Amino acid sequence: MTPEELEQIANSEREAQAGISQTVNVCVAAGCLSCQSQAVKDALDKEVARRGSGTRCKVKGVGCMGLCAEGPLVSTSDGTLYKAVAAADATALLDGLENGPVKRLLCPTDVPFFQRQQKIVLENSGVIDPERIEEYIAASGYRALIRALTEMTPVEVIAEVVKSGLRGRGGAGYPTGLKWSTVAKAVGMQKYVICNADEGDPGAFMDRSVLESDPHRVLEGMLIGAYAVGASEGYIYVRAEYPLAIKRLKTAIRQAEKLGLLGTNICGTQFGFRIELRLGAGAFVCGEETALIASIEGSRGMPRPRPPYPAIEGLLGQPTLINNVETFANIPPIVRNGGEWYAGIGTEKSKGTKVFALAGRVQNTGLVEVPMGITLREMVFEIGGGIPEGRQFKAVQTGGPSGGCLPAECLDMPVDYESLARAGSIMGSGGMIVMDDSSCMVDVAKYFMDFCMTESCGKCIPCRVGTYQMHRLLDTITKLEATPQDVVLLEELCDLVKNTSLCGLGQSAPNPVLSTLRYFADEYKGHIERNQCVAGVCGKEAQP
């Protein structure tokens, strides 16, 4: 594959697209598929074939369009978006292409949910067919890779990433450029690149959407990373629970290999790289990098003490670059447009955009990409459209089981790594769950502790025993049987587990408890002193 050949593929694809006057895009990512969007697509295909308008009108399966709660979503080339489409609507939709939009299915796009977004990672999602490499190439795909390979040295690539200010999107926010240069400088017989696609946070589905909607983007990011650090082998560690993402990744890898974008002598250079998939088997702790490496090596996913960091001693003892799906997906546009362009978006310390999975008690649930620094209020009330059924906002939870619950007084806080950490939560991978007055915050803390207790790998005692004891205390409180002494004990345990656990899972497990103790102390008090749960969730009858 030479730059000229790539341009040729892009041009012939664009010409083919120009010949088609109308396209109907049907979302075939997991959210809409589970509302039968495949049946909608089949019905549209059939109807187009029946009308014999296949040369002018094309029905295309595309990735996630974001507003998952209103699926199946369908968009047309004139910019109309339809929601909750059924197979029976196929005829009406196609008629609509001639006679104006079908009003009863219209989904307004001039609302903040769409207008306030800024798409970089998701720029191709919902636009291109994720199963065709040609469409990705026509949308400037693999151009960044070719540019890096033919015009830049590895050092220059890393310099662009450093300049961009990109930080790890998996949750911890470690500067990506710094990580890359550590791996590049490390000495080893062989270096590896691993893409962490073990999205384990409950309530988070950003990585899945990216993998299902634009898999080539992730491959390109990994390729550029491999070139920059000098690796020749890569793994994508993806959850076995995401069969569609796995299928599309496999297709994408095969297509890239066929075009010579993966393999040996890529673009006629000395650079070679191959990618293999490894399926996770359902262990939250495998999101931790050393546990993930243990899992790829075929063992139980248990973390080990760091240092040595995987950048120095990772997979099979060799220097290893591990980044999250979204981090890799940010790389091609950074190389294409330059690090400075990216650094112009976001806040001083948190650059660029972040993809969030907005869910829970909010009007518009779905996937959104916003510039860093947007406030929580804008997220929940403008983009999210506020709380349904006229109920009261209570808290927004970020960072999953490692994060915290933030109350109404934090709503005007900007969403960036530092602000969230100061408020007692974390950015995390991007799950954002909104809660209203029907949720009891003690019960929510117990829910997360139950999660951490079950997912603790058992290697270190503070986490293994501490999460169990904290869960027991929270259970007593939700049964309205606790004494004030129990809360003191709970606080002590939080401190101990946070400061003495081996890995991130244990160190962050107390966060949901600490943040609810900090902002919703009254609710704890109510349970203990007045035997009362304001949300009406807890009591002796509550489930275990």
Add this chain to the structure above:
Amino acid sequence: MTPNLAKPPAPSQDKRWKIVDATMRRVGQRSRGLIETLHTVQEAFGYLDETALRYVAVSLRVPLSRAYGVATFYHFFTLKPAGEHTCVICLGTACYIKGAGQLVDAVKHELGIAPGETTADRKVSVLSARCLGSCGLAPAVVYDSEVAGKVSPEQLRQQMAKWEAHDA
């Protein structure tokens, strides 16, 4: 003394062992391929029993304790065969906030079993998932392999009753 490196014979004539053997060949008969091999066994047989674990352990030259350790460490692997139908209740945060707990209660009430269990007649297995990633559809349930969104306890009870009543 050189260790005996010969691969053991398959536990039975069952053709599915050939699929398992193919995976083990692909991973170069190395211990690193343990998880991938177990994925293949589970895909082929539906679950991992002692025979399978012993065969895989000897073939990949890992102690049985390690094979068993890995099989029980990861939630995705199961040591017991599933019932005729499976119902997976998502207990992710979004589903929990929207009432997945009531769905668990509904199943308990209807079938008398908790997630992770199978009815005595082996008709229905109930499982829980940490998060299906279908948070827009919360609370979500997977009936066999069909995802259903915004499920009410009543709908869930009806589906369970239907499965139970149906004589296969």
